Amino acid sequence: MAKIDTLKEEARKLLQDGKVKYIIGYGAGSNGWPAAPLFIKQPEDVDKLIWDPTCIHNLVRFLVDEKRRKGKEKPPDKRPVGIFVKGCDSRAIVVLLQEKFIERGDVYILGISCEKAGVVDDAKLAKKLAGKKVITIEVDDENRFVLTTAGGKIEVPVEELLAERCLECRANFPVIYDVLSGEKTKRAVDKPFGSVEKIESLPVEERWAFWKEQIDKCIRCYACRSACPMCYCDECVVDSIQLAVSADTTADEKAGRIKWIQRSAAPSENMIYHLVRAIHLGGRCIDCGECERVCPLDIPLRLLNKKLEKEAKELFDYEVGFDPDLPALISSFRDDDPQDFIR
Amino acid sequence: MEKTLAKKDFPQWVKKLTSWKIYLPKKDAGGRWNYAEADGEDVLETRQATLPPKTILFPQNEILLEFSKSRKGNAETLEVKEVLPPAEPTVVFGVRPCEAKAAWLLDEVFASEPRDIYYWMRRENTTLVGLACTPPPSDNCFCTSVEGSPHAEEGSDILLTDLGDKYYVRSLTAKGEALINAAKGLFEEAKPEDRKKVKAVHTESEKKIQRELKGARAVSEKLKTMFDSPFWDEEAMSCLRCGICTYICPSCHCFDINDEIIDTTPLRGKRVRTWDTCQFPDFTMHSSGHNPRPDKASRLRQRLLHKFQYFVQVYDKFMCVGCGRCITMCPVGIDIIKVLEKVRDHGA
Amino acid sequence: MEPNVYLPRLAKIIQIKEEVGGARAVKTFRTELVNGGRFDYRCGQCAMLSVFGKGEAMISISSSPLVKDFMQFSILRSGRVTAALHDMEAGDLIGIRGPYGNGFPIDDWKGKNLVFIGGGIGLAPLWSIVQTALLRRKEFGGLSLIYGARTSADIVFKDELRELKSQMPVHLSIDVAEPDWKEFIGFVPTNVLDKKPAPAGTIAITCGPPIMIKFVIKNLKDLHFEDEQIYTTVENKMKCGIGKCGRCNIGFHYVCKDGPVYSWAELRTLPQEY
Numbered sequence: 018m019a020k021i022d023t024l025k026e027e028a029r030k031l032l033q034d035g036k037v038k039y040i041i042g043y044g045a046g047s048n049g050w051p052a053a054p055l056f057i058k059q060p061e062d063v064d065k066l067i068w069d070p071t072c073i074h075n076l077v078r079f080l081v082d083e084k085r086r087k088g089k090e091k092p093p094d095k096r097p098v099g100i101f102v103k104g105c106d107s108r109a110i111v112v113l114l115q116e117k118f119i120e121r122g123d124v125y126i127l128g129i130s131c132e133k134a135g136v137v138d139d140a141k142l143a144k145k146l147a148g149k150k151v152i153t154i155e156v157d158d159e160n161r162f163v164l165t166t167a168g169g170k171i172e173v174p175v176e177e178l179l180a181e182r183c184l185e186c187r188a189n190f191p192v193i194y195d196v197l198s199g200e201k202t203k204r205a206v207d208k209p210f211g212s213v214e215k216i217e218s219l220p221v222e223e224r225w226a227f228w229k230e231q232i233d234k235c236i237r238c239y240a241c242r243s244a245c246p247m248c249y250c251d252e253c254v255v256d257s258i259q260l261a262v263s264a265d266t267t268a269d270e271k272a273g274r275i276k277w278i279q280r281s282a283a284p285s286e287n288m289i290y291h292l293v294r295a296i297h298l299g300g301r302c303i304d305c306g307e308c309e310r311v312c313p314l315d316i317p318l319r320l321l322n323k324k325l326e327k328e329a330k331e332l333f334d335y336e337v338g339f340d341p342d343l344p345a346l347i348s349s350f351r352d353d354d355p356q357d358f359i360r
Numbered sequence: 361m362e363k364t365l366a367k368k369d370f371p372q373w374v375k376k377l378t379s380w381k382i383y384l385p386k387k388d389a390g391g392r393w394n395y396a397e398a399d400g401e402d403v404l405e406t407r408q409a410t411l412p413p414k415t416i417l418f419p420q421n422e423i424l425l426e427f428s429k430s431r432k433g434n435a436e437t438l439e440v441k442e443v444l445p446p447a448e449p450t451v452v453f454g455v456r457p458c459e460a461k462a463a464w465l466l467d468e469v470f471a472s473e474p475r476d477i478y479y480w481m482r483r484e485n486t487t488l489v490g491l492a493c494t495p496p497p498s499d500n501c502f503c504t505s506v507e508g509s510p511h512a513e514e515g516s517d518i519l520l521t522d523l524g525d526k527y528y529v530r531s532l533t534a535k536g537e538a539l540i541n542a543a544k545g546l547f548e549e550a551k552p553e554d555r556k557k558v559k560a561v562h563t564e565s566e567k568k569i570q571r572e573l574k575g576a577r578a579v580s581e582k583l584k585t586m587f588d589s590p591f592w593d594e595e596a597m598s599c600l601r602c603g604i605c606t607y608i609c610p611s612c613h614c615f616d617i618n619d620e621i622i623d624t625t626p627l628r629g630k631r632v633r634t635w636d637t638c639q640f641p642d643f644t645m646h647s648s649g650h651n652p653r654p655d656k657a658s659r660l661r662q663r664l665l666h667k668f669q670y671f672v673q674v675y676d677k678f679m680c681v682g683c684g685r686c687i688t689m690c691p692v693g694i695d696i697i698k699v700l701e702k703v704r705d706h707g708a
Numbered sequence: 709m710e711p712n713v714y715l716p717r718l719a720k721i722i723q724i725k726e727e728v729g730g731a732r733a734v735k736t737f738r739t740e741l742v743n744g745g746r747f748d749y750r751c752g753q754c755a756m757l758s759v760f761g762k763g764e765a766m767i768s769i770s771s772s773p774l775v776k777d778f779m780q781f782s783i784l785r786s787g788r789v790t791a792a793l794h795d796m797e798a799g800d801l802i803g804i805r806g807p808y809g810n811g812f813p814i815d816d817w818k819g820k821n822l823v824f825i826g827g828g829i830g831l832a833p834l835w836s837i838v839q840t841a842l843l844r845r846k847e848f849g850g851l852s853l854i855y856g857a858r859t860s861a862d863i864v865f866k867d868e869l870r871e872l873k874s875q876m877p878v879h880l881s882i883d884v885a886e887p888d889w890k891e892f893i894g895f896v897p898t899n900v901l902d903k904k905p906a907p908a909g910t911i912a913i914t915c916g917p918p919i920m921i922k923f924v925i926k927n928l929k930d931l932h933f934e935d936e937q938i939y940t941t942v943e944n945k946m947k948c949g950i951g952k953c954g955r956c957n958i959g960f961h962y963v964c965k966d967g968p969v970y971s972w973a974e975l976r977t978l979p980q981e982y
Contacts, residue, residue: 046693048499053693054598074692078600082656140391236411236420239640240602244691257616258642258787262649267731271647272791279620280634281421311691313410313604315390424714427760438760438801442715474713474950587959587979614954617714617947619763627761631714636953643955644945647787650918652944652958652981662957670960 021068024101024127024198031099032060037125040099041079043072050151051139054079066101068129068198070154070162073136073180075305076100077109077246080119084249099125103136105182107191108303108338109246114193115345116301118249128194133160133204134175135183139310142178145171182306182319185209192339210327212320228288234314235287241308241318242294247301254278255290291321299325300346303338361531363540363547364554365520370527374402376543377451380487383416384453385409395452404454404520408497408683412459412610413452417482418466420607422633424478424617429627443630445478450486451539457512457519458503458681460490462610464515468675469613478633487535490516494565500684502697505573508681510565521558528558573697576668576678579704583669586703592657595699598692599639599656605686605694606637606663611679614638638662664699713950716758716803718742722778724798727864733785734829734864735794736770738778739804746779750811751837752941752969756949757781757793758803765789766946766964769807770832772839779804782832782864808949809968812837812913812939821849823905825924827896827916828857831864833941833968834915842875850910854903856881856896860889879903897923900931907932913939918982925972935973942968942975942982958982 031037044055044065051071056079057063080098087093102110107128113119134156142151142164149166157163162178164171176184183189187209190201208214216224239255242248251261254277262271277293279286302322309319329335332355335346365373374382382398385407393409395416423443430437463483470479493501493510503509513519517536521528528550531537540547573579586592606612616636621629636643639659645651653659671679680696687695723738740746749755754768765787771780785794793802814837822841826834834853841848853876857863860882872878881892881899892899896916905912905928912933914924921940928938944956944963951965959978961967970978 047687047695047698048693051693056594056597079598082597236603236607236635238603238607238637240600240604240691243600243602256640256642257618258645258647260641260645262645262647264649266649268733268785268787268791268794271786272788274788279632280616280618281620281632282634283421307691311600311602311604313608313689315392429760438718440716440718440760440803442712444712469952472951475710476714476950476952477710477712478714613952615947616953617764619761621761629761631758631760631763633714636947636955638954646943646945647790648917652918658981665959666954666957670957673960 020198021066021129024068024129024196025063025066027127027196028057028066028099029060029063031125032057032063036096037099038094038096040066040101040127041076042066042099042101042127043068043074043076046071050142050154051137068101070134070137070156072101072103073139073307073310075103075106075109075244075246075307077102077106077113078244078307080110080113080124081246081249083123084119097123097125099127101127101129102191102194103129103131104189104191105186105303105305107193108188109305111193111338111341112247112301112303112345113249114341115343121341126191126194126196128191128197130190130197130199130201131183131186132156132189132199132202134162135179135186135189135204137162137178138180140315145173145178180306180310181212182304185211185304185323187336188339193341210323213323213327216320217324229284231316232287232291233284234316235282235291236314237282237287237290238313240311240313241316244307244311245298246305247298247303248294254293291316291318295321295325298322300329300333300335300337302326361537361540362550362555363529363531364523364550365527365529365547367525367527369546370404371400371402373543373546374398374453375400376546377539379449379542380539381448381450382453383413383450398453402453404491406454406491406493406495406497406522408456408685410689411608412462412683412685413455413488414459414462414466414610414613416450416452417463417486418479418613420635422478424631424633426630427619427628431626445481447481447485450482451489452486453489454491455488455516456493456497456683457490457510457516458501458508458683459610460488460515461503461508461512461681462515462683463488465611465671465675465677465679465681466613467515468677487517487539488515489536489539490519492519492521492562492565494522494561495568496565496570498684498688500571500687500697501569501682502571502573502684503682504566504569505571505697506576506678506680506682509562510569511562521561523554523557523561528554571684571697573682573700575704576700579700580668580672580678582703582706583665586706587661587665589706591702591706592661593655595694595702596656596660599660599694600692601639601641601656601659602691603637603639604689604691606639607635608685608689610681610683610685611667612637614643638666660694664696664703668700713805714948716756716764716805717747719779719802719804721796721798721800721802724796727782727866728862730861732858732862733794734782734862735785736780736782736865737793738771738780739802740778741804742801745777747807749773749779749807751814751840752812752833753807753809754833754949754964754968755779755781755804755806755808756946757789758805759789759792759796760803762789762792764803764947765793766808766943766949768833768836768941768968770835772836772843774840774843782829782835784829806949808964810966812969814840817911818847819849819909821906821910822851823910823912824851824853824855825896825900825912825914825916826853826855827920828862829864830914830916830920831855834913835865837913838872851876852879852903852905853877854879854881854896854899854905856883856892856899858883860886895923896920897927900924900927904931907934907937911937911939915941935976936971938972940970940972940975942970944982
């Protein structure tokens, strides 16, 4: 398992030398597990940093906040922000670079490899614990999760508790970083789109029934959008008003803004919201699974994005988030792009 | 009125309530608990539903009125039709005492003049049957820290206490009595030993609460001095600005009102009240773009101050019942107890 | 059956006057309820106007409560609802519910001098009390108005202001110089310092953009006005108008219900979140 000690020292040095504004990492969660995002400004606080399989969050999402904050600073503090990333998270940085939302110099990337494991799925873990409280979770040399509880240790093969996305991950180490902890080892994946294929195999009526039931549950708390590093738009079609209003925005611009989606959490409106979000993430989603994890109603949102990831791969041989110099899928055209979809 | 009901007779009671629409906590296919309609196989379990029964008293979407335009020759007429909630008697079984207490808090908001007729029609038609929590339904329950208890009676029409093979049934209102009278034969008079047992169960249940916020009233006072503190910037760093904490909260009641168009020619639509949240930036943004709460810090501060300072100033009650949902469900681990503890100890 | 507070009454627009054109257009609407007349209200109170299909907007009532046959609203074209109102014509129907808020404590001000300080569309809520003070002229001491807008074209109530000059001193300003402008050039707070209203026996009432209000209050303090002598009306985004929807609060006050009128003595004790 990757060790965090070298990264802690790196973080300490960065802060001591004033090379970064602050560091975004993981700290202990308020009630044991999972971990929680931790923001560190002082070198003496780096000992609060942790790394374990409950470091689920994609911290790249906080770069969106940072960009907004920097926009308001006078004068802006242009130092980079230090950020801890797993493999999937690093691919989110790649997409933000491709889209020129951030520049490489905006971030100092402290990469951690998941090696042959990944992060745990809260629900699977809770089920395994059956009410017991977990004190620590580690990965041992035989690639098992070791759960330490007050009543002793529980050992489980990682596959049993891993988040679904980790089971389908094709690069469980950072693809871009300034320092890296851990080995660039890949876990064998038989079916990278296994979860989607299961749904795809259903008849259309059953698929519709499945999604209808799921989407009807939505309460439009927008946690999926809020947790997503790719949902960085200042203006989102689902907001009741236009948020990017300046002193120069005319009344007609505000009044003429089309209400694509009504505020009522009605099935039709929920469906449009989730479809719009899914389509906007086509060729951009790096499958960090945060949307699905944060959903209070357990809507399997990841499947929608995974489907589009699969389309991008099969139609355009495009894999998201590996090359910052590659043009983004949506904004590029190649002569040999398939055209069947136009017919 | 104090009775007992054999547990095995609970489904009978539900069946006898033919003129009521009945909800109770049920597990869905995905293993999640919700307040769902009774289906003939009804038992009570002490589990926390994702969404509190607020969804029944204060639904996420409520049509306030409908409007339509029509044209006869050159004359255009505009018709506005009031749409009131259906007046159907409803029972919610298995309400957590904290959730019933939340209804009692919502009563304050919606009762203050002028009364909110939509809320009140639902409230007056709904009978809340509380179930004392033994043991607590979640690891983050802290009702005893906010002047509540696992057997609180505020807001409930009946409070049930699980005595093993039977429920102790304490009716608190006329609505509660009507429910018992509808199935009279199932109930027995409570005996002194039942009463004694209830007391013991209640005392025991308080000890099972695992989390605590010491000095909540002091926090309330301290908050008055914290408005301009940079503290909120630090605490809100990890906030995602989603609406989970407020939407799943039993006492959060903020709402939006919008016109939703069904047809444009001729115009036909409805005015709808929907849940809203202080955590969204558009909640307070003026038309000019000016926003009195422009960042996550000011919005987190609003949520906590509303619950622990402003509401206390107006009603002398906390607008938090300590159900712990916002702690359990926050995607980034923002813990209202921890934040308030930091407030309490700030600068000490 | 108790009344449904969310149900607006239908009202007819009986007259529309264009005050300001262009990008920051202002129009004044006179309305009467379809069932006749208007409801009772106090100076400084607001009403929720509906354009069905667009929504509602909280607007201050700019006519005097002493005028019985109509209610007047002066509205800046700013968002979805106000733009729709601007596109309406005399004879069109809107919805009105209210009145909302506390209003000015005008009866407490008998015998006092009143100085009105407005900026831009902020003159609208002041207009109700300016008109009322004129109609009850004998009850008050000296009256004066300090009013400014970004440009001369943005000045509202141009005809009325010309007429008002015969009844009280009117000090106008615009933000930047224009040819032919003979009055003050600069922001409203600066004009206040220039005109130096005397604090003795005086109440200053100000309304305008939040930033203007903040500096007007500061400058009035510099002129030795006591906190109790300064009044303002606050505006925040509103939806219900009755202290339930939770968005317009400053501290434990809901502006729609406990405001919008505040003395600085009271407002300064609340969080400055407006």
